[in-house]
Amino acid sequence: MRQALALARRALGFTRPNPVVGAVIVKGGQIVARGYHKAAGRPHAEAVALERAGKAARGATLYVTLEPCCHFGRTPPCADAVIRAGIARVVAPISDPNPLVAGEGFARLRAAGIRVDVGLLAHEAIHINEPYVIHHRLQRPMFITKWALTLDGQFGAISGDSRWITNEDSRRHVHDLRARYDAVLVGIGTVIQDNPRLNVRLPERRKVLQPARIVVDGHLRTPARANCLDRENAGPTIIATCDLAPEWRVRQLEEQGVTILHVKSAKGVLDLADLSRRLHALSIQSVLVEGGRQIVTSFFAAGLADRVVAFFAPKIVGSELTNVITGWGVNDMSEAVRLHDVEIRTFGTDVCVEGYVHHSPDWLSEEERKQKPKRKQRGR
DSSP states (O other), X not given: OHHHHHHHHTTTTTSTTSOOOEEEEEETTEEEEEEEOOSTTSOOHHHHHHHHHGGGGTTOEEEESSOOOOSOSSSOOHHHHHHHHTOOEEEXXXXXXXXXXXXXXHHHHHHTTOEEEEOTTHHHHHHHTHHHHHHHHTXXXXXXXXXXXXXXXXXXXXXXXXXXXXXXXHHHHHHHHHHHSSEEXXXXXXXXXXXXXXXXXXXXXTTSOOOEEEEEOTTOOOOTTOGGGOOTTSOOEEEEEOTTSOHHHHHXXXXXXXXXXXXXXXXXXXXXXXXXXXXXHTTOOXXXXXXXXXXXXXXXXXXXXXXXXXXXXXOOOOOOOOOSSOSOOOSSGGGSOOOEEEEEEEETTEEEEEEESSSSOTTSOHHHHTSOOOOOOOOO
Protein backbone atom coordinates (compact mmCIF):
# COMPACT_ATOMS: atom_id res chain seq x y z
CA MET A 1 0.00 0.00 0.00
CA ARG A 2 2.87 2.39 0.73
CA GLN A 3 4.17 1.76 -2.80
CA ALA A 4 0.70 2.47 -4.20
CA LEU A 5 0.58 5.75 -2.25
CA ALA A 6 4.02 6.72 -3.55
CA LEU A 7 2.85 6.06 -7.10
CA ALA A 8 -0.23 8.22 -6.56
CA ARG A 9 1.92 11.12 -5.32
CA ARG A 10 3.73 11.21 -8.66
CA ALA A 11 0.60 12.67 -10.25
CA LEU A 12 -0.10 15.45 -7.72
CA GLY A 13 -1.12 18.52 -9.70
CA PHE A 14 -1.77 16.63 -12.95
CA THR A 15 -5.08 14.77 -12.48
CA ARG A 16 -7.47 17.57 -11.52
CA PRO A 17 -10.41 17.30 -11.07
CA ASN A 18 -9.80 13.58 -10.58
CA PRO A 19 -8.11 12.20 -7.46
CA VAL A 20 -4.57 10.84 -7.55
CA VAL A 21 -4.59 7.04 -7.38
CA GLY A 22 -1.89 4.37 -7.32
CA ALA A 23 -2.25 0.59 -7.67
CA VAL A 24 -0.01 -2.41 -7.02
CA ILE A 25 -0.85 -6.03 -7.88
CA VAL A 26 0.69 -8.77 -5.73
CA LYS A 27 0.69 -12.55 -6.29
CA GLY A 28 2.53 -15.19 -4.34
CA GLY A 29 4.20 -12.52 -2.24
CA GLN A 30 5.67 -10.83 -5.32
CA ILE A 31 4.72 -7.57 -7.03
CA VAL A 32 3.66 -8.38 -10.59
CA ALA A 33 2.49 -4.94 -11.75
CA ARG A 34 2.18 -1.28 -10.76
CA GLY A 35 0.28 1.67 -12.17
CA TYR A 36 -1.05 5.13 -11.42
CA HIS A 37 -3.54 7.59 -12.89
CA LYS A 38 -1.54 10.22 -14.79
CA ALA A 39 -4.20 12.71 -15.94
CA ALA A 40 -7.95 13.19 -16.31
CA GLY A 41 -9.13 11.24 -19.33
CA ARG A 42 -6.16 8.84 -19.14
CA PRO A 43 -6.57 5.23 -17.89
CA HIS A 44 -7.11 4.85 -14.16
CA ALA A 45 -4.50 3.27 -11.91
CA GLU A 46 -6.28 -0.08 -11.73
CA ALA A 47 -6.58 -0.32 -15.51
CA VAL A 48 -2.89 0.45 -15.99
CA ALA A 49 -1.79 -2.13 -13.42
CA LEU A 50 -4.17 -4.81 -14.75
CA GLU A 51 -2.97 -4.36 -18.33
CA ARG A 52 0.64 -4.71 -17.20
CA ALA A 53 -0.17 -7.78 -15.10
CA GLY A 54 -2.03 -9.58 -17.87
CA LYS A 55 -2.91 -13.19 -16.96
CA ALA A 56 -0.91 -12.88 -13.73
CA ALA A 57 -3.77 -10.79 -12.30
CA ARG A 58 -5.98 -13.88 -11.90
CA GLY A 59 -6.06 -14.88 -8.23
CA ALA A 60 -3.88 -11.90 -7.23
CA THR A 61 -4.38 -9.12 -4.67
CA LEU A 62 -4.90 -5.53 -5.82
CA TYR A 63 -3.71 -2.76 -3.49
CA VAL A 64 -5.31 0.50 -4.62
CA THR A 65 -5.37 3.87 -2.83
CA LEU A 66 -9.05 4.61 -3.50
CA GLU A 67 -12.20 2.59 -4.05
CA PRO A 68 -12.43 1.42 -7.69
CA CYS A 69 -15.02 3.41 -9.61
CA CYS A 70 -18.25 1.78 -10.79
CA HIS A 71 -19.58 4.34 -13.28
CA PHE A 72 -18.85 5.38 -16.85
CA GLY A 73 -17.01 8.69 -17.09
CA ARG A 74 -14.23 9.43 -19.54
CA THR A 75 -13.10 5.85 -18.92
CA PRO A 76 -14.99 2.57 -18.22
CA PRO A 77 -15.69 1.39 -14.64
CA CYS A 78 -12.59 0.04 -12.93
CA ALA A 79 -14.62 -2.30 -10.72
CA ASP A 80 -15.75 -4.21 -13.82
CA ALA A 81 -12.17 -4.45 -15.09
CA VAL A 82 -11.04 -5.84 -11.73
CA ILE A 83 -13.76 -8.49 -11.85
CA ARG A 84 -12.97 -9.51 -15.44
CA ALA A 85 -9.27 -9.80 -14.62
CA GLY A 86 -10.01 -12.40 -11.93
CA ILE A 87 -8.55 -10.46 -8.99
CA ALA A 88 -9.22 -12.42 -5.78
CA ARG A 89 -8.77 -9.66 -3.19
CA VAL A 90 -8.85 -5.86 -3.15
CA VAL A 91 -7.24 -3.82 -0.39
CA ALA A 92 -8.12 -0.10 -0.25
CA PRO A 93 -7.69 2.56 2.45
CA ILE A 94 -10.87 4.58 1.87
CA SER A 95 -14.10 4.67 -0.05
CA ASP A 96 -14.55 7.15 -2.89
CA PRO A 97 -16.53 10.18 -1.55
CA ASN A 98 -17.88 10.93 -5.02
CA PRO A 99 -21.64 10.19 -4.80
CA LEU A 100 -21.38 8.37 -8.13
CA VAL A 101 -19.29 5.75 -6.31
CA ALA A 102 -19.60 6.07 -2.50
CA GLY A 103 -19.28 2.37 -1.62
CA GLU A 104 -20.95 1.00 -4.75
CA GLY A 105 -17.59 -0.01 -6.19
CA PHE A 106 -16.83 -2.12 -3.14
CA ALA A 107 -20.35 -3.57 -3.23
CA ARG A 108 -19.95 -4.62 -6.86
CA LEU A 109 -16.63 -6.32 -6.11
CA ARG A 110 -18.05 -8.21 -3.12
CA ALA A 111 -21.07 -9.28 -5.15
CA ALA A 112 -18.64 -10.84 -7.62
CA GLY A 113 -17.04 -12.89 -4.83
CA ILE A 114 -13.95 -10.70 -4.39
CA ARG A 115 -12.68 -10.19 -0.86
CA VAL A 116 -12.52 -6.47 -0.04
CA ASP A 117 -10.57 -5.04 2.92
CA VAL A 118 -10.91 -1.33 3.71
CA GLY A 119 -8.98 0.93 6.11
CA LEU A 120 -5.28 0.17 5.62
CA LEU A 121 -3.29 3.47 5.83
CA ALA A 122 -6.54 5.44 5.59
CA HIS A 123 -5.01 8.56 7.13
CA GLU A 124 -2.22 8.71 4.56
CA ALA A 125 -4.64 8.03 1.71
CA ILE A 126 -6.93 10.83 2.85
CA HIS A 127 -4.06 13.31 2.94
CA ILE A 128 -2.97 12.78 -0.66
CA ASN A 129 -6.54 13.47 -1.84
CA GLU A 130 -7.69 16.03 0.75
CA PRO A 131 -9.15 18.51 -1.75
CA TYR A 132 -11.12 15.78 -3.53
CA VAL A 133 -12.47 14.43 -0.23
CA ILE A 134 -13.41 17.85 1.18
CA HIS A 135 -15.01 18.86 -2.14
CA HIS A 136 -17.38 15.90 -2.03
CA ARG A 137 -17.92 15.54 1.71
CA LEU A 138 -18.19 19.20 2.76
CA GLN A 139 -19.38 20.65 -0.54
CA ARG A 140 -16.66 23.31 -0.53
CA PRO A 141 -13.00 23.67 -1.52
CA MET A 142 -10.11 22.95 0.80
CA PHE A 143 -8.40 26.20 1.86
CA ILE A 144 -4.65 26.27 2.53
CA THR A 145 -3.42 29.51 4.12
CA LYS A 146 0.18 30.42 3.31
CA TRP A 147 2.37 33.25 4.54
CA ALA A 148 6.03 34.23 4.89
CA LEU A 149 7.49 36.23 7.79
CA THR A 150 10.79 37.62 8.95
CA LEU A 151 12.18 36.33 12.23
CA ASP A 152 10.62 39.30 14.04
CA GLY A 153 7.23 38.41 12.59
CA GLN A 154 6.87 40.93 9.77
CA PHE A 155 5.40 40.72 6.27
CA GLY A 156 7.87 43.28 4.96
CA ALA A 157 10.01 46.31 5.65
CA ILE A 158 8.70 49.68 6.89
CA SER A 159 8.22 50.84 3.28
CA GLY A 160 6.02 47.79 2.64
CA ASP A 161 8.67 46.11 0.48
CA SER A 162 8.42 42.33 0.80
CA ARG A 163 10.59 41.04 -2.06
CA TRP A 164 12.00 38.76 -1.05
CA ILE A 165 11.46 37.61 2.54
CA THR A 166 12.26 33.98 1.78
CA ASN A 167 15.02 32.42 -0.29
CA GLU A 168 14.85 30.85 -3.72
CA ASP A 169 14.34 27.31 -2.39
CA SER A 170 11.34 28.42 -0.34
CA ARG A 171 9.85 30.22 -3.31
CA ARG A 172 10.29 27.10 -5.43
CA HIS A 173 8.29 25.17 -2.83
CA VAL A 174 5.51 27.77 -3.13
CA HIS A 175 5.40 27.15 -6.88
CA ASP A 176 5.19 23.42 -6.18
CA LEU A 177 2.20 24.15 -3.97
CA ARG A 178 0.57 26.28 -6.64
CA ALA A 179 1.04 23.44 -9.11
CA ARG A 180 -0.69 21.06 -6.71
CA TYR A 181 -3.84 23.08 -6.05
CA ASP A 182 -6.72 24.26 -8.24
CA ALA A 183 -6.53 27.97 -7.45
CA VAL A 184 -4.47 30.72 -5.80
CA LEU A 185 -6.33 33.45 -3.92
CA VAL A 186 -5.29 36.95 -2.85
CA GLY A 187 -7.02 40.15 -1.82
CA ILE A 188 -7.08 43.36 -3.82
CA GLY A 189 -4.51 44.88 -1.45
CA THR A 190 -1.94 42.30 -2.50
CA VAL A 191 -2.73 42.90 -6.18
CA ILE A 192 -2.18 46.65 -5.83
CA GLN A 193 0.87 46.37 -3.55
CA ASP A 194 2.75 43.47 -5.20
CA ASN A 195 1.11 42.99 -8.64
CA PRO A 196 1.68 39.19 -8.50
CA ARG A 197 1.30 36.87 -11.49
CA LEU A 198 -0.10 34.02 -9.36
CA ASN A 199 1.04 31.31 -11.78
CA VAL A 200 3.43 28.37 -11.64
CA ARG A 201 6.91 29.20 -12.89
CA LEU A 202 8.94 25.99 -12.75
CA PRO A 203 10.90 24.96 -15.87
CA GLU A 204 10.61 21.27 -14.97
CA ARG A 205 6.81 21.51 -14.68
CA ARG A 206 5.98 23.16 -17.98
CA LYS A 207 3.07 20.78 -18.57
CA VAL A 208 1.48 21.46 -15.21
CA LEU A 209 -2.16 22.54 -15.03
CA GLN A 210 -1.93 26.23 -14.16
CA PRO A 211 -4.14 27.16 -11.18
CA ALA A 212 -7.02 29.57 -11.48
CA ARG A 213 -6.28 33.02 -10.02
CA ILE A 214 -8.85 34.38 -7.59
CA VAL A 215 -8.93 38.01 -6.45
CA VAL A 216 -11.23 39.17 -3.66
CA ASP A 217 -12.14 42.69 -4.79
CA GLY A 218 -15.41 44.14 -3.53
CA HIS A 219 -15.14 47.43 -5.48
CA LEU A 220 -13.40 46.03 -8.60
CA ARG A 221 -10.24 48.09 -8.16
CA THR A 222 -8.09 45.52 -9.96
CA PRO A 223 -5.99 47.50 -12.50
CA ALA A 224 -6.71 46.75 -16.15
CA ARG A 225 -3.06 45.80 -16.70
CA ALA A 226 -2.57 43.79 -13.52
CA ASN A 227 -0.31 40.78 -13.95
CA CYS A 228 -3.03 38.49 -12.62
CA LEU A 229 -5.13 39.32 -15.71
CA ASP A 230 -2.40 38.28 -18.14
CA ARG A 231 -3.44 35.07 -19.91
CA GLU A 232 0.02 33.97 -21.01
CA ASN A 233 1.23 30.83 -19.20
CA ALA A 234 -1.49 31.21 -16.59
CA GLY A 235 -4.85 29.86 -15.54
CA PRO A 236 -8.18 31.68 -15.75
CA THR A 237 -8.85 34.71 -13.56
CA ILE A 238 -11.82 34.90 -11.22
CA ILE A 239 -12.69 38.09 -9.35
CA ALA A 240 -15.05 37.82 -6.39
CA THR A 241 -16.95 41.05 -5.87
CA CYS A 242 -20.28 42.33 -4.54
CA ASP A 243 -23.15 44.67 -5.42
CA LEU A 244 -20.89 47.68 -4.83
CA ALA A 245 -18.97 46.92 -8.04
CA PRO A 246 -19.63 49.38 -10.91
CA GLU A 247 -21.47 47.71 -13.79
CA TRP A 248 -19.20 49.28 -16.40
CA ARG A 249 -16.18 47.76 -14.68
CA VAL A 250 -17.87 44.36 -14.57
CA ARG A 251 -18.45 44.51 -18.33
CA GLN A 252 -14.90 45.69 -18.97
CA LEU A 253 -13.34 42.82 -17.03
CA GLU A 254 -15.65 40.24 -18.56
CA GLU A 255 -14.56 41.47 -22.00
CA GLN A 256 -10.99 40.70 -20.89
CA GLY A 257 -12.03 37.11 -20.21
CA VAL A 258 -12.36 37.46 -16.43
CA THR A 259 -15.05 35.49 -14.57
CA ILE A 260 -16.91 37.77 -12.17
CA LEU A 261 -18.53 36.16 -9.11
CA HIS A 262 -21.09 38.30 -7.32
CA VAL A 263 -20.85 37.22 -3.68
CA LYS A 264 -23.00 38.12 -0.71
CA SER A 265 -21.53 40.90 1.41
CA ALA A 266 -22.05 43.12 4.43
CA LYS A 267 -20.86 46.71 4.02
CA GLY A 268 -18.52 45.69 1.26
CA VAL A 269 -17.00 42.75 3.16
CA LEU A 270 -17.49 39.58 1.14
CA ASP A 271 -19.11 36.54 2.73
CA LEU A 272 -16.44 33.83 2.44
CA ALA A 273 -18.95 31.05 3.08
CA ASP A 274 -20.90 32.20 0.02
CA LEU A 275 -17.67 32.50 -1.97
CA SER A 276 -16.82 28.96 -0.90
CA ARG A 277 -20.14 27.68 -2.23
CA ARG A 278 -19.67 29.47 -5.54
CA LEU A 279 -16.16 28.11 -6.00
CA HIS A 280 -17.47 24.62 -5.26
CA ALA A 281 -20.06 25.10 -8.00
CA LEU A 282 -17.17 25.84 -10.37
CA SER A 283 -15.60 22.48 -9.38
CA ILE A 284 -12.67 24.20 -7.67
CA GLN A 285 -11.54 21.68 -5.06
CA SER A 286 -8.57 23.46 -3.47
CA VAL A 287 -7.45 27.05 -2.94
CA LEU A 288 -4.03 28.27 -1.82
CA VAL A 289 -4.72 31.48 0.11
CA GLU A 290 -1.61 33.64 -0.26
CA GLY A 291 -2.67 36.79 1.54
CA GLY A 292 -2.59 39.43 2.78
CA ARG A 293 -3.49 40.01 6.42
CA GLN A 294 -7.18 40.75 6.03
CA ILE A 295 -7.72 37.76 3.76
CA VAL A 296 -5.85 35.32 6.01
CA THR A 297 -7.66 36.68 9.08
CA SER A 298 -11.03 36.38 7.35
CA PHE A 299 -10.52 32.70 6.55
CA PHE A 300 -9.64 31.93 10.17
CA ALA A 301 -12.57 33.99 11.45
CA ALA A 302 -14.93 32.16 9.07
CA GLY A 303 -13.61 28.76 10.20
CA LEU A 304 -12.57 27.91 6.65
CA ALA A 305 -8.80 27.60 7.09
CA ASP A 306 -7.96 23.90 6.76
CA ARG A 307 -4.18 23.92 6.53
CA VAL A 308 -1.34 26.34 7.28
CA VAL A 309 1.95 26.68 5.40
CA ALA A 310 4.13 29.26 7.18
CA PHE A 311 7.66 30.28 6.19
CA PHE A 312 10.10 31.98 8.57
CA ALA A 313 13.26 33.63 7.25
CA PRO A 314 16.23 34.54 9.51
CA LYS A 315 15.87 38.26 8.84
CA ILE A 316 15.01 41.16 11.15
CA VAL A 317 13.47 44.33 9.73
CA GLY A 318 12.01 46.07 12.78
CA SER A 319 8.92 47.08 10.83
CA GLU A 320 5.87 48.83 12.28
CA LEU A 321 3.47 46.57 10.40
CA THR A 322 0.79 44.50 12.14
CA ASN A 323 0.61 40.75 12.68
CA VAL A 324 -0.47 38.03 10.24
CA ILE A 325 -3.78 37.58 12.04
CA THR A 326 -5.27 40.93 12.94
CA GLY A 327 -8.73 41.76 14.28
CA TRP A 328 -9.46 38.16 15.30
CA GLY A 329 -8.07 36.02 18.07
CA VAL A 330 -8.58 34.10 21.30
CA ASN A 331 -8.64 35.40 24.87
CA ASP A 332 -6.45 32.75 26.48
CA MET A 333 -3.54 30.63 25.32
CA SER A 334 -5.59 27.54 26.16
CA GLU A 335 -7.94 28.55 23.31
CA ALA A 336 -5.16 28.91 20.75
CA VAL A 337 -5.54 27.20 17.39
CA ARG A 338 -3.13 24.29 17.66
CA LEU A 339 -1.88 22.75 14.44
CA HIS A 340 -1.95 18.98 14.00
CA ASP A 341 0.05 16.55 11.87
CA VAL A 342 2.78 19.18 11.90
CA GLU A 343 5.64 18.86 9.45
CA ILE A 344 8.74 21.06 9.71
CA ARG A 345 11.07 21.49 6.76
CA THR A 346 14.11 23.60 6.10
CA PHE A 347 14.80 25.30 2.80
CA GLY A 348 18.35 26.53 3.12
CA THR A 349 18.22 28.80 6.18
CA ASP A 350 14.43 29.23 5.96
CA VAL A 351 12.07 27.17 8.10
CA CYS A 352 8.65 26.05 6.88
CA VAL A 353 5.96 24.84 9.29
CA GLU A 354 3.00 22.99 7.79
CA GLY A 355 0.03 21.58 9.67
CA TYR A 356 -3.71 21.14 9.88
CA VAL A 357 -6.02 23.50 11.73
CA HIS A 358 -8.39 20.67 12.67
CA HIS A 359 -7.67 17.53 14.67
CA SER A 360 -9.41 14.48 13.20
CA PRO A 361 -11.12 16.80 10.71
CA ASP A 362 -14.84 16.50 10.23
CA TRP A 363 -14.23 15.47 6.63
CA LEU A 364 -12.88 12.12 7.84
CA SER A 365 -15.27 9.21 8.33
CA GLU A 366 -15.44 7.52 11.74
CA GLU A 367 -13.42 4.58 10.40
CA GLU A 368 -10.76 6.92 9.01
CA ARG A 369 -10.46 8.90 12.25
CA LYS A 370 -9.25 5.76 14.00
CA GLN A 371 -6.19 5.63 11.76
CA LYS A 372 -3.28 7.36 13.53
CA PRO A 373 -0.95 9.49 11.41
CA LYS A 374 2.76 8.68 11.40
CA ARG A 375 4.39 11.96 10.45
CA LYS A 376 7.90 12.90 11.31
CA GLN A 377 9.76 16.17 11.37
CA ARG A 378 12.30 16.20 8.61
CA GLY A 379 14.82 18.56 7.18
CA ARG A 380 15.80 19.18 3.64
